[in-house]
Amino acid sequence: MSGKTLLAALRHFAVIAILWPLATGAALAAEPIRLGAFLAVTGKAAFLGGPEKNTIELYVAKINEAGGIDGRPIALTVYDTGGQAKEALTxxxxLIEQDKVDVIIGGTSTGETMAVIKTVEEAGVPFVSLAGGQEIVEPVKRWVFKTPHTDRLAVDKIFYDMKARGLTRVGLLSGSGGFDKSCRDNVLALAPERGMVIVADETHGAGDTDVTAQLTKIRSAPGVQAFLYCGFGAPTSIVAKNFRQLGxxxxxxxxxxxxxxxxxxxxEGAAEGVRLPAAxxxxxxxxPPSHPQKQVASAYRDAYEARxxxxxxxxxxHAYDALFIVVEAIKRAGRTDKETVRAEIERTTGFIGADGIFTMTPTDHLGLDPESFIMVEVKDGNWKMLQ
Amino acid sequence: MSADLLQFLVAGVTVGACYGLVGVGFSIIYNASQVINFAQGEFVMIAGLGTTSLLAAGMPYAVAIALGVLITVLVGVALEALAIAPARQSSVVTLIIITVGASIFLRGAAELVWGRNFRSLPPFSGAEPIALGGAVIQPQSLWVLGGTAISVVLLSLFFAATRSGKAMLATACNPNVALLLGIDTRAVLRLSFAIAALLGGIAGVLIAPISLTYTDVGVMLGLKGFCAAILGGLGNPFGAVVGGLIVGVTEALTAGYLSSAYKDAVAFVMILVVLIVMPRGLFGAKAGERV
Structure with missing residues (x-):
């Protein structure tokens, strides 16, 4: 009886003795990769931040289920900024001092992003922003990257399409929001370079309910060949309605x-025939099946909508692209020391994401070109991809 | 060129009628309490968004509109009962600040209910524009103009021919004397919020097919409506409508002939000038000293 117990104890000991080094070794290898995110999950930009948070959490879970990156799981910390720049900075x-993260993703809005750039640069942490503003990566900041297209790319894409149709004289209408103004600035700056002439430059105020006066003026602008509206939200539909109303x-x-x-x-049907650049x-x-983004985009769509x-x-x-640009960089680096990861993000080449194909360089921390946009036209109440 | 002018005028009248209709609501509450209700624009928003939801729930359009306006009236009455009445003894300025708070609260609550996206209501009688000389007008604009005209006529009748209306005028004239005469001034205040919400609600559903509707739609409409009411002379519903038309047409003409960038500025400067020359607005009461 006692012999059996002794044997059992010995066996127990042996098991522990054999497994002990393995266990500690595994624990060492499994040191998590610390990923920090700050997003506008609530507040006015929640319709942006919500899907971003969902996407990051969904794919971090998937990566961890599949064994992590080189056997290391990702430890994700997400903070909700409510869209406030001040909160973002806090x-x-x-994330940097307390959570000691290796990489930061976030800044749903340009305001949140700009507020944290100085801190991130000083601390030297790789940072990928999810905001649209061009000023985030222009001029280039050593530690700061971003994934969403800029307004400049969109304007460039529109100009390409216009030129292809032989349209060079453009009547411009823009609203008074931040997006509208940035878009208008880009139109005016880029037009001479692309051989376009802006023959009318009209604006409307926040909350305006009618723009027929501006459209009437654009209609009689000398030699106007095409109409471009820079805006966001309800005015986009109002413009389309008024445009049709005036025939x-x-x-x-x-x-x-x-x-x-x-x-x-x-x-209400007035959007028919409107063209715009989209992701x-x-x-x-x-x-088409041959499109390089087809696989990535449909896989993301299916996974997100199923979950x-x-x-x-x-x-x-944007969040999908940011996460995987970081993941790929860490894989290439094989470690998480900040400068190596930063350099690897900067070396991202031909990464196929949801927003386009990214190729970053030391002077381009976005890495997209106008080709990453697809021109679409509204047809029968839906988007129709143009060739 | 004259076709352009006509189009500018049509555009001006379209938006002006919207401003006027919102402005009338300011006048009603001011009449009863000297309070400027800064949540007036939110009545517009609640009616518009409420109606889109009811419509989406499968109700017939007319029923959805009626219920949407009814909900707005209930919100107006609740606003008075929960926020204004308890502070009845406070100064007018305090009450005005309460309405500012209420407007922020209503916008926040609406954001929780309806989200940030904008929605639209279908036009009442088709979207096919109507030619008017060389200009074109949306049929919905005629609905707004007609709705505004009918609202103002009914209001005039209410003030001139009903006891409640007269009680409201008396309260506007002097609340203390009105109280001594046996008028229930608290009921008058409640009624004024109900009517203002009713007008805001009607404006909301009439305007929504043109302006679309979203949680912030009331902010700018409220401000412009307020300008319309001031310009026309606070407390005079008819003046608010005329004021709205003047603001709207000025904006459209500025956008058309000067620059759309200065459209709002020109309208506001014009209001300032009018108020300097005629401090009580175009049709304001000639009343003497308030003591």
Whole structure:
């Protein structure tokens, strides 16, 4: 009896003795990769931050289920900034000092992002922003990257399409919001370079309910060949309605700011024929099988919609791209020391994401070109991809 | 060129009628309490968004509109009962600040209910524009104009021919004397919020097919409506409508002939000038000293 007990004890000891080094070794190898995110999950930008948070959590879980990166799981910390720049700064400091993260993703809005850049640069932590503003990566900041297209890329894409149709004289209307102004600035700055002439430059105020006066003026601008609206939200539909009300026949362009189904629905049929640049995610099903983004975009769409039972948005796509650019960089680096990871993010080449194909360089911390946009036209109340 | 002018005028009248209709609501509450209700624009928003939800729930359009306006009236009455009445003894300025708070609260609550996206209501009688000389007008604009006209006529009748209306005028004139005469001034205040919410609600559903509707739609409409009411002379519903039309047409003409960038500025400067020359607005009461 006692012999058996002794044997059992010995066996027990042996098992422990054999497993002990393995266990500690595994524990060493499993030191998690610390990923920090600060997003506007609530507040006015929640419709952006919500899908971003969902996307990051979904794919971090997937990566961890599959064994992590080189056997190391990702430990994710997400803070909700409520869209406030001040909160963003507080949380980024906490991510750096308290959570000691290896990489930071976030800044749903340009305001949140700009507020934290100084801190991130001083601390030297690789940081990928999810905000649209061009000023985030221009001029280039050593530790700061971003994934969403800039307004400049959108404007450039629109100009390409206009030129291809022989349209060079553009009547411009823009709203008074931050997006509208940035878009207008880019139109005015880029037009001479691309051989375009802005023959009318009209604006409307916040909350305006009618823009027929501005459109009437644009209609009689000398030699106007095309109409471009830079704006966001309800005015996108109002512009389309007024445009049809006046019976204008000019080719009608809007920006990626109008790339939502609400624009088409709100315009009550008046959006037909409007062209705009959009991310591949908007027309996943229409992408030809040969399109390089087809696989990535449809896989993301399927995974997201299966998990959250809500349609994808392009905003979640920004987070998808940011996460995987970071993951790929860490894989290439094989470790998480900050400078190596930063350098590897900067060496991202031909990364196929939801927003386009990224190739970053020391002078380009976005890495997208106008080709990453797809021109779409509203047809029968839906988006139709143009070739 | 004259076709352009006509189009500018049509555009101006369209938005002006919206401003006027919102402005009338300011006048009603001011009449009863000297309070400027800064949540007036939120009545517009609640009616518009409420109606889109009811419509989406499968109700017939007319029923959805009626219920949407009714909900707005209930919100107006609740606002008075929960926020204004308890502070009845406070100064007018305090009450005005309460309405500012209420407007922020209502916007926040609406954001929770309806989210940030904008929605639209279908036009009442088709979207096919109507030619008017060389200009074109949306049929919905005629609904707004007609709705505004009918609202103002009914209001005038209410003030001139009903006891409640007269009680409201008396309270506006002098609340203390009105109280001594046996008028229930608290009921008058409650009624004024109900009517203002009713007008805001009607404006909300009439305007929504043109302006679309979203949680912030009331902010700018409220401000412009307030300008319309001031310009026309606070307390005079008819003046608010005329004021709204003047603001709207000025904006459209500025956008058309000067620069759309200065559209709002020109309208506001014009209001300042009018108020300097005529401090009580175009049709304001000639009343003497308030003591």
């Amino acid at each position: 949380y980024v400091k906490r 204008l026949t000019l080719p009608h362009y809007q920006t990626h700011g109008s790339a939502s189904k609400t624009f088409i629905d709100g315009a 591949a995610l908007l027309v996943v099903d229409q992408l 959250f039972k809500e349609p994808i948005s392009t905003f979640g796509g």
